[in-house]
Amino acid sequence: MTTKRRLPMIRIWAVWISALFLVALPTMAQASLDIMAVTPDTFEQGTTTTLTITGTGFVEGTTVDVSGIGTVADTFVDANTLTINLPVSITTGTYDITVNNPTPATATLNNAFTITAPAPTSAPTLEPLSISGSEPNQITNGRVNTLSVLGTGFTASTVARVVGFGVLETTVLHSGALNATIPETIPAGEYAIEVSDAAGRKATSPDKLLVVAPPLPTSEPPTLPTPVEVTTQPALSIVNFSASPNSITPGQSTRLTFVVQNRGNQVARAIAVSLASEGQFVVANGQASITIPDLLPGATFNASMTVTATQDIAGGPASIPLQLDYTDNTGNTYSNTGELSVTILATAYQSQLVIDAYTVEPSPAKPGDPLIVRMTLSNRGTAMAGQVTLSVTAEEALLLPDGRGDTFVVGDMAPGEQIAVQMPLVVSSSAEDGSQVQPLVIRYYQDGEAKEVNTGITVEIALVEQSEPLLLLTSYETDLDVLKPGSRFTLDINLQNVGTAMANATIVTFGTIQSSGGTGGDGATGDSQTSTTPSTTFAPLSTAGVHYIGDIAAEGSIDLSQDFIVAGNVTSGIYSLPITLQYDLPDGTNKQESINLSLVVIAPPRLRINPPNPLPEAVNMGEPVTVSLNIANMGQTTVDLEKATISTNNGEIMEGETVQLEPLKADDDTALNVTIMPMEEGPLDVEIAIDYLNGLGQLETIKLTYASEVMAPPPPPDEPQMPTEPEPEPEPEIDWFGRIVMALLGLGS
Template sequence: MKKTLIGIALIGMIVFSGFTSTISYKNTFSGKAILQEETTETTEVTETATTVVSTTVAPTATTIPTATAVPTATTPAYSRPLLNLTSYSYDSSEVYAGNVFGMDCVFQNLGQQRAYNVVVTYSASSLTAEDNGGVDVISSLGASESATSEQDFTVSSSISSSPVTVNVNIEYRDESGKSYTQSFAVSITVTGYGYYYTSTPEGRPQIVVANYETDIDPLEPGTSFVLSMNLQNRGYMTAQNVSMVFGGSSSSGSSTTTTTTSADDNFLPLGSSNVQVIGDVGVNQYIQVQQTLVVNSEITPGVYPLTLSFTYTDEDGNEFTDNQIITLLVHLVPSIEVSFYETPDPFYVGEASTLPIQVVNIGSDSVLLGDIYINAENVTLSNNLTFVGTLESGGSFTIDTDITPQQAGTFPVTVTINYQDNFKKAQTITQTLNITVTDNQMAVATIDPALVATEMAKMPNGGFPTSNSNENFGSILLRFFRGMIGFDSSAVSGQNRNNPGVMNTDSSAQ
């Protein structure tokens, strides 16, 4: 029994031991599966890590084009701000003497960069900037942006001309601090000479010389001439009791007016004094005045000022004295006389002859002359152009011009001489000489035998040549016919001139 129980116990232990081993095996496999899964997970983690690395590299690759684009975004060397004055405006009715008006200027940035610290400066003669001293500031102005600058001006009470130029200067900087400057000029029309859109305008009358001229041009030392001037009142009030002094100045007191003249020694009055009383001159009115003057014969050629002094009052009795200057030019015109230095031979159609021309300096100063040119119509000329040179006082220059007339009649011979005046301008002297050309065909005449015998008797040896005579029968016959038609029948000797131009410096020979 005991053996039976022991056997059963052993069998039971054996069976129990086998069951336990099976369970352990299964658990071990299951552990391997878990490890495999963990390995798979690890592999997945590795793949995930790879993906992360790939993701990390991708932004780095994206950054590279960004770095490449930086030079493209860099500002080009020519890029800069550029300001332009596109327009300006003002109320012209407010621009008159003594009044204040405003002007608006519109600036636009036509460049590619923003302009910083824009400083606008205004300046003008006869206009005074108000409030800000003529300086306006714009903080910045972007590309294509516009801004308006405003400036007030006070018009001078003594303004005497229109329009007035206002100089507008601007200074600004770019993003890097580089400075730029530009200048503009705008024109302001002053309406301060007439009637205004205000009940109490401020200003004064203003007499000015609008234009002037002389009746003789050019002026020379010793020349008498008439000076004509157009005066205009360009103020806004009537100029009363206007008087004018030539070549001097005038002063006036409160109760009486005393005129003190300072005579101009270069231009002296003729026929009247140098003081003229003009009277009242209305606003914008023109007055013409004339004065006869003479140029001092002692002055040298040149540019000379002539001072004019105007004295007048306004409607309120305020006195004004204005001195103005006009300019007169005094020239040195050579005193030249052109003539024949001897009586020329008779001129016949188709026959060559000579023009014995001389040029004489009859002035008191030496002159430098250029070319002399001789010209005439219906003739053929040669040796008619040559250079003269310097002629002393009383000196002469001669030229023999060959001439062959082509037509009978009286013709002018024009002599033109070039020279340079004291103002370096080319001038000419032109004078004319007259010549008479005769047809060389002898008139057909009825020969009276008695007259022939009488003429033959007057001739030596009865009209026949002698052995000592140089004349042949043909020459005697020609002289006979010349006497028949009224010409000189005496023997002639031909002249042979060859003078292309000779200077005669001996003044006593003239």
């Protein structure tokens, strides 16, 4: 029989008490659940989506409920901190927050935060709608043409119309320019150009549009093109859009209204428009995408979507990428992307440089031809933009520098300031015809930090049917920094053929060539005679100034040097040196062009300064020396003297260290006096610097140096010895008493 052993009662109680302690330990260690505050507790709708909850007793797995919303996404930071993300669609009002721990435990903070309605924004003031011009002024029907309209006040809703024909498909480039597509079906005739917008504003171009029919075909039968296979498929694109409001701040929403058009030749089905992921916008109100009904070829559909800018978006123009997904009749899928844009208002103190308007002359421009781009650059920011420059960029640029560089200095721009910029450029010989984009870079400094803005302009390139050479002077320099009357110098030039054909039998003449008889000019034939007139300012040396170069290939260049002498009688100024270029075109005709170099000549003043050396060969130490000069104007024009500055290496200038001078008329003179006290034995050098303005208003200096020797002063002469006079002998003392006694006695005197 097995006897059961009983545990002592004290051990049973000990085990039971230990178990109770272990079960109660976590509860005793954990602080009570409580909500102390929510930050921020008041904010405008759409300005923030993240809140921070502070309190006690938070643990991993804690959930947060917002009254009227339900459970929201939260992040456990520590036992005293939680963060929650509010949905973008949350409306205005006051909300309670409840925190639920898995223990379980619950804590609620009533009226935890309040969302207020955003402050109303005033409607932007529209710039007046106007048209300064339209181009081209003549087109040929039967093919699609592009119309460019320049003016002010263009918005996203602005469209162009050919009066008497209809509204055109319009692309607004910016507030000062738009492009419109003229279909090939437009009848021949003269039309007026008009623009209008959704605000009911209208403006008419001062330029008329002349549409002409294509020339009749020749009797020679045309060569038929090789038949190509026509692809049948839908093609969706966004042809117009507007944003309300069109200027927003980071975190603010805007409603996009746009038109989707099927430009293909097959019906588009299962169409969905969504916000592409690569932008800095998110959909608002949970609207992930919108569905559009099937579109027949050529059909359109008006759609809208509300998006919200992210908090970290940068100020300025911002692109909103929209993705178009659709299928065709057979189930093949297609995807296109269209970009809309709004302006993000800068909330920080910063510069914002934009191109307000621009024109290109001529337009359309031919490849290889020079053109001028005139634009208005504006600082729409709130900070000063320093050292602003505008550069033509791109590895294969459409526009090339004309020899003066591809960067144009604008200067400093204050907030709200507008500056007109003019850029002379040359169209690349490889430019393709049609509307082409030239990238530009605006560089500047804000508070010492370098910044840049990438932008661009659209240039219309004309269709060039025949290749021609075009010689341009791309650079030139002289071996002397300053040209003076009588100077001999060497001029180095670089010529470049920016055309599309070889320049044959090229001749460069330093001077002007005039033709008489024949036809003259381009394609000169017959009994023409030519005469060369050299420059009257710069005479060629060693040669007659005529150089035979030979053939210059397209995009090729040559370097050429010529020695000259400047005429001795010229005054200060900027002088032209004419250069005549003669070369043969591919069709055998001769072309002659004249170009002019600008060279600066500075004539020094004709001053006579006497005496040649106003210092004696030797002066005594410690004895003042006066230097006197007479300055006479021997020329025929006034010399603008400014001041004279005197310095010395061994002495003190007692009077006349700096002397203000007056303009010196022709045949007039002036005096200059200065007093110097030599200090030590040895060489004495005196330098006199005379400042004057040359003929171009530039400050120049004439330096004169005079030398002498400081000697010790001679010792003083000995004083002469005066003769010593002999001391007089003392007269004997007279005894008057004795004489009186003797006189009384009759004994003598």
